Amino acid sequence: MAPAFHKAHKHVEFFLQQLVNGITLGGVYALVALGYTMVYGIIQLINFAHGEIFAAGGYMGVILISWLVSQGYPPFICLSVALVLAMGYCALLAMAVEKLAYKPLRSSSRLSVLLSALGMSIFLQNGLMLTQGVYDRAYPGEMVQGGFEIGGAVISYMQIVIVGITVLLLVGLNILVFKTRIGKAMRATAQDKTMSALVGINSSRIISLTFAIGAALACAAGIMVGMYYGSVRYDMGFVPGVKAFSAAVLGGIGNITGAMLGGLIIGMIEVFAAGYISSEYKDVFAFIILIGVLYFMPTGIMGENVDDTRV
Amino acid sequence: MTTPASRKLWLGYAVAMLWFFVLLWPLLGITPEGLEFATSFGIWSKVAVAAAIILALWQLKQRGVFGFVSRPVEALSDSLGKATGVVPTWVWLSLVLAGALAFPLLTERYAHDVAISVLVYVCLGLGLNVVVGMAGLLDLGYIAFYGVGAYTYALLSVHYGLSFWLCLPIAGTFSAIAGCIIGYPTLRMRGDYLAIVTLGFGEIVRIVLNNWMSLTNGPNGILGVKPPGTYWWSDGKIDHIWLGSLEQFYYVILALAVCTVIAVYRLNNSRIGRAFEAVREDQTAAELMGVNTLRIKLLAYALGAIFGGLAGAFFAARMRFVSPESFTFIESAMVLAMVVLGGMGSIPGVILGALALIALPEVFRGFELYRMFVFGGVMALMMLFRPKGLWPAKRMGARSEERD
Amino acid sequence: MKRALYLLSLLLLVSFVAVGCGGEKKEEKKAEAPKAAGIKIGSLSPLTGQYAADGNDIKNGVLAAIEVMNAEMGPLGPVTLQAEDTACDPRQAVAAANKLINEKVTAVIGAYCSSATIPAAEPLMAAKILMLTPASTNEKVTESGHKYMYRTCGRDDDQSKAAVKFTQEYLKAKTIYLVDDKTTYSQGLADNVEKLAAAAGLKVLGHEHVNQGDKDFSAVLTKVKAAKPDVFYVSLQNSAAAAPMLIQVARMGIKTKILAQDAVYHPQLMELAKKDAEGVFLTFGYTDKETPAYKKFAEAYKKLGEPGAYSAYAYDSAVAYLKAVKAAGSTDADKVKAELMKLEFEGASKKIKYKENGDSGSNYVIQVVKDGKFDNFWNPETGELYKK
Numbered sequence A: 001m002a003p004a005f006h007k008a009h010k011h012v013e014f015f016l017q018q019l020v021n022g023i024t025l026g027g028v029y030a031l032v033a034l035g036y037t038m039v040y041g042i043i044q045l046i047n048f049a050h051g052e053i054f055a056a057g058g059y060m061g062v063i064l065i066s067w068l069v070s071q072g073y074p075p076f077i078c079l080s081v082a083l084v085l086a087m088g089y090c091a092l093l094a095m096a097v098e099k100l101a102y103k104p105l106r107s108s109s110r111l112s113v114l115l116s117a118l119g120m121s122i123f124l125q126n127g128l129m130l131t132q133g134v135y136d137r138a139y140p141g142e143m144v145q146g147g148f149e150i151g152g153a154v155i156s157y158m159q160i161v162i163v164g165i166t167v168l169l170l171v172g173l174n175i176l177v178f179k180t181r182i183g184k185a186m187r188a189t190a191q192d193k194t195m196s197a198l199v200g201i202n203s204s205r206i207i208s209l210t211f212a213i214g215a216a217l218a219c220a221a222g223i224m225v226g227m228y229y230g231s232v233r234y235d236m237g238f239v240p241g242v243k244a245f246s247a248a249v250l251g252g253i254g255n256i257t258g259a260m261l262g263g264l265i266i267g268m269i270e271v272f273a274a275g276y277i278s279s280e281y282k283d284v285f286a287f288i289i290l291i292g293v294l295y296f297m298p299t300g301i302m303g304e305n306v307d308d309t310r311v
Numbered sequence B: 001m002t003t004p005a006s007r008k009l010w011l012g013y014a015v016a017m018l019w020f021f022v023l024l025w026p027l028l029g030i031t032p033e034g035l036e037f038a039t040s041f042g043i044w045s046k047v048a049v050a051a052a053i054i055l056a057l058w059q060l061k062q063r064g065v066f067g068f069v070s071r072p073v074e075a076l077s078d079s080l081g082k083a084t085g086v087v088p089t090w091v092w093l094s095l096v097l098a099g100a101l102a103f104p105l106l107t108e109r110y111a112h113d114v115a116i117s118v119l120v121y122v123c124l125g126l127g128l129n130v131v132v133g134m135a136g137l138l139d140l141g142y143i144a145f146y147g148v149g150a151y152t153y154a155l156l157s158v159h160y161g162l163s164f165w166l167c168l169p170i171a172g173t174f175s176a177i178a179g180c181i182i183g184y185p186t187l188r189m190r191g192d193y194l195a196i197v198t199l200g201f202g203e204i205v206r207i208v209l210n211n212w213m214s215l216t217n218g219p220n221g222i223l224g225v226k227p228p229g230t231y232w233w234s235d236g237k238i239d240h241i242w243l244g245s246l247e248q249f250y251y252v253i254l255a256l257a258v259c260t261v262i263a264v265y266r267l268n269n270s271r272i273g274r275a276f277e278a279v280r281e282d283q284t285a286a287e288l289m290g291v292n293t294l295r296i297k298l299l300a301y302a303l304g305a306i307f308g309g310l311a312g313a314f315f316a317a318r319m320r321f322v323s324p325e326s327f328t329f330i331e332s333a334m335v336l337a338m339v340v341l342g343g344m345g346s347i348p349g350v351i352l353g354a355l356a357l358i359a360l361p362e363v364f365r366g367f368e369l370y371r372m373f374v375f376g377g378v379m380a381l382m383m384l385f386r387p388k389g390l391w392p393a394k395r396m397g398a399r400s401e402e403r404d
Numbered sequence C: 001m002k003r004a005l006y007l008l009s010l011l012l013l014v015s016f017v018a019v020g021c022g023g024e025k026k027e028e029k030k031a032e033a034p035k036a037a038g039i040k041i042g043s044l045s046p047l048t049g050q051y052a053a054d055g056n057d058i059k060n061g062v063l064a065a066i067e068v069m070n071a072e073m074g075p076l077g078p079v080t081l082q083a084e085d086t087a088c089d090p091r092q093a094v095a096a097a098n099k100l101i102n103e104k105v106t107a108v109i110g111a112y113c114s115s116a117t118i119p120a121a122e123p124l125m126a127a128k129i130l131m132l133t134p135a136s137t138n139e140k141v142t143e144s145g146h147k148y149m150y151r152t153c154g155r156d157d158d159q160s161k162a163a164v165k166f167t168q169e170y171l172k173a174k175t176i177y178l179v180d181d182k183t184t185y186s187q188g189l190a191d192n193v194e195k196l197a198a199a200a201g202l203k204v205l206g207h208e209h210v211n212q213g214d215k216d217f218s219a220v221l222t223k224v225k226a227a228k229p230d231v232f233y234v235s236l237q238n239s240a241a242a243a244p245m246l247i248q249v250a251r252m253g254i255k256t257k258i259l260a261q262d263a264v265y266h267p268q269l270m271e272l273a274k275k276d277a278e279g280v281f282l283t284f285g286y287t288d289k290e291t292p293a294y295k296k297f298a299e300a301y302k303k304l305g306e307p308g309a310y311s312a313y314a315y316d317s318a319v320a321y322l323k324a325v326k327a328a329g330s331t332d333a334d335k336v337k338a339e340l341m342k343l344e345f346e347g348a349s350k351k352i353k354y355k356e357n358g359d360s361g362s363n364y365v366i367q368v369v370k371d372g373k374f375d376n377f378w379n380p381e382t383g384e385l386y387k388k
Helices: A004-043 A050-070 A075-105 A110-132 A157-179 A181-191 A193-198 A203-229 A238-251 A256-277 A282-296 B004-029 B038-062 B067-086 B089-106 B109-134 B143-160 B164-186 B191-211 B246-268 B271-281 B283-288 B293-319 B329-342 B347-385 C002-032 C052-070 C090-102 C114-126 C139-143 C156-170 C184-199 C218-227 C239-252 C267-277 C292-304 C311-328 C333-342
Strands: A147-150 A153-156 B229-234 B237-242 C039-045 C079-085 C107-110 C130-133 C149-151 C175-180 C203-209 C231-235 C257-260 C281-285 C364-370 C373-379
Touching (some): A004 A181, A004 A238, A050 A110, A153 A157, A153 C239, A157 A181, A157 A256, A193 A203, A203 C239, A238 A282, A256 C218, A282 B164, B089 B109, B109 B143, B109 B271, B109 B347, B143 B164, B143 B293, B143 B329, B164 B191, B164 B293, B246 B271, B271 B283, B293 C090, B329 B347, B347 C079, B347 C090, C039 C090, C039 C114, C052 C311, C079 C090, C090 C114, C107 C114, C114 C184, C130 C333, C156 C184, C156 C364, C175 C184, C175 C218, C184 C231, C203 C218, C239 C257, C281 C373, C311 C333
Parallel strands (some): C039 C079, C039 C107, C107 C130, C257 C281
Antiparallel strands (some): A147 A153
């Protein structure tokens, strides 16, 4: 059979390919996880409807890109204009959900808000189904085609675009949260709502803003997932929603850096468990590792509520 | 007419409607064929008119225009409330029980079927109530115990032919063990970490059920589960019969639900129940008072799991079939929703919650595709109007500052 | 506070009673209507949830059949449809079945998921209501001895035979790699193919399972790529799952021949996967789009959208039932059953002739995706290519 070198080479190839797969998947999870973690950090709510915002983003992407393409704009313009418009749309949607379903419950128990979020999730998912139909919707053409090979691992340009946009958004978010006045206000509100209100921060507006930013990120993730897998469907938000929520908790919920790390880790575990152990039990491994980590580090990898990295 | 308050209200209305249109139109109006406004404007105008009417009515009500209607109604319901207060509780309970017993005689099979589902979920809700409502531990994977119970009975019935009544305690025991396994690693965690870990366990159980072909037959499920049997007087001699019809199932699950209600009620008022509450309110203080918090938490998981397991065993017997599709995360979320919607820690509340969440989707069947859409909206609305639940629990020994 | 509580409990009670009485009320309305008789058939399929698209196809197939047959039913008509949602959940499927019994339907077309068909069959059989499933291919559905159960689609075992024969005789493959997504249908079929392929001397390089609803198959595909099989057998629950699979296969640069099964048959496949769907083989019932029966179906279906994998089967199920009712002159289950056994006609999907156990036979051939369309490609009976 094949010489040992060849065999080893094949193993490396396999590993590299899985690494690339893991980074792509992890990047998407990280973007969705940020929304969970930011909202949690500021009002301690597991926002079940976040997955639906992600799906709405995917749909907005299809709708806008198809329209722009039909108007004859070049792919790059279509993509960037659609991305910006769809992110704005999702931000408005998330703010509406917040005003309608969460704000009136701010003084009630956290479980009441959780339930309201669950109701909103069902409502939005079925709303998407009613307006967009039960069939999958295809993204027009592959906006970014082709790919190249490094050491036997195929990397498509699509993956580069995904990772690129993810990194760009993450850097942008970090600047926003840690370098601007708004970011400071967000961190202050997350730490102590009463106190920050006393020093003149409009906490209600800040909470709205947090929802909007989280939604915009999820929306970008939705569009990229749609382009990567070629289609979107109204219930596409559920599975990544649960995974991203796990990622947020794994990293230490409320912690932005943690959410990014958590997303990447969950993506990697899934891909490597499927590649090396068993594809049907990959989610089991992801959850077991999650439980194991939480058992030894009860507040996640990066820890919760550490000084001012919390939003 | 145009007081500042009302002006503000209508300004809010205008902003909301504009916002709504901005959200609605891109979904319906942007197509590759071009931009289109008619459809979305049609829907939008209906919603806008409806919202305006509701708002106007509400405003009139605020001004007391409907006083001539609401005052007598209020008076009537007040006196009704007083009258109901006079009648002792046991009269109400027996009335409810009599109604429940007579229910199959008055209705048709579809109603029986829905009623059976409601009662199964009453058992589940009460079980979860022990964990969430009483002990204050958030559990998003409760349906796993239901699954363990269902598969325990299904497997024992199909492979060993054991009877339902014998399997009930076995299913309960297995679920309790599962509860302890899940409970143990979560003891050190708080609040939302607990949520994700229990969610993870729920998913693990479902995935294992779906993949362990040799034991559970995977996605194909297990067929041919026997209904409960009993000995009954027929044709002049005592004979063994299967309780296979819907009415018979109804009475079996009614008995099970009544037992669960009694058990949870007794638990609520027991030493352990108080310990649960102490752990929920302040873990450190409870420990200081000599409550072994670790053991109490494990006990809460185990007890909650037992009720889930019993309901699961019944579910397997009633369906005569189990498959992993019945034990998804959304079911866990539904059971949690029953507990929260009904009012945490309150037994009548959980029953009302189960009634609402199982019966409503069936009531909404008439809406066809709009069924779950309406359901989700109603769920969020209910929470907005009654954030403490439909029938909030009365606090045991309320603190003086909390008395109304 | 208290008052609201009473009102609320009252409301709930009323709504609950409404569930019980809903059926009866509608019944009364029907009775008042001039055409009291009519035939009411029910359909059970997932109209919400993950498989709503396939459920919708089934409902639309029945609607098309009703439109075609309404003209022929004469005094027995008109035919109406009560479509119920199972959401692929056993509990809701049974509730829906009981509701249909309450509504006095005489036949049910459905269900889609085996986990809905099997439990829903119990009450329907007990109430002597005919059930014709257009989609549940599991052997157990007809082999559990239900008297009023019919199956219009083919069976897993026939389909896997065609698949293996094609792999061996036409593709001349030596190795095969299988993937399924762990549903009763997709896994049962893949297991069958694996068994037959191994028996036929093919080398099975691997059999992977992915989860329902997964969209990322990269980890599994990397394995497939490393294994370099001659044929890659893809058994997924529907076209929505298959499309991302094909896209990722192409992106990964896997050049292996791909063989899929009938569930992925849907015009949506080409719409979603576009050029990546080209050249994919699939086992599907032989469809001659030129027959009058198919044209009739296509005509009636036109305003409902594009027919999917189960549309034609659902259509044929409903047509078969209505033809039998017409022949029997009544909707009595036993009389219709007798007529159904005698029935033999050219349907949209195939020639329908029900056997004693309720099966209707299979006519699986190999189709190929060519220029964005499904084409008949190879006949496993004769081992010959279809001419264009």
